[in-house]
Amino acid sequence: DRSGAYIVRQAAKSIVAAGLARRCLVQVSYAIGVPEPLSIFVDSYGTGSIPDKEILEIIKEHFDFRPGMITINLDLKRGGNGRFQKTAAYGHFGRDDPDFTWETVKPLKWEKAQA
Structure with a gap:
């Protein structure tokens, strides 16, 4: 589903x-009729400043992966289908457009491990 792709982006x-990492892959999987994701996977390709397991916990604390909440948090219903017509040319990702709310970086707060 497109909204899942938006939230992992x-x-x-x-x-x-x-x-927290120079590169990051986030994957999520769902089952029909189940609002919570079945799994969330993170891979920093070895570039993480902390272990991937800790990055995953930070992601779970800051992002709600339930489809209804993705729609609300990314304001996906704003502007009707007009905003998505822009994605037909040049795609959904990597563009600086205020309608593409999934491209906005969310500030993250976490407890840094004591050395």
Whole structure:
């Protein structure tokens, strides 16, 4: 589903922007009729400043992966279908457009481990 792709894009961009990793892959899987995701997977390709397991916990704390909440948090119903017509040319990702709310980096707060 497109909304799942949007929220994992925002999560991965936010992890990189927070300096937790130089690269980040976030995957989510769902079952029909179940609002909570079956699984969430994170891979920083070895570029993480903390272990992937901790990055996953930070993502779970800051992002709600339930489809209804994705729609609300990314304001996907705003503007009707007009905003999505823009995605027909040049795609959904990597564009600086205020309608593409999933491209906005979300500030992350977390407890840094004591050295």
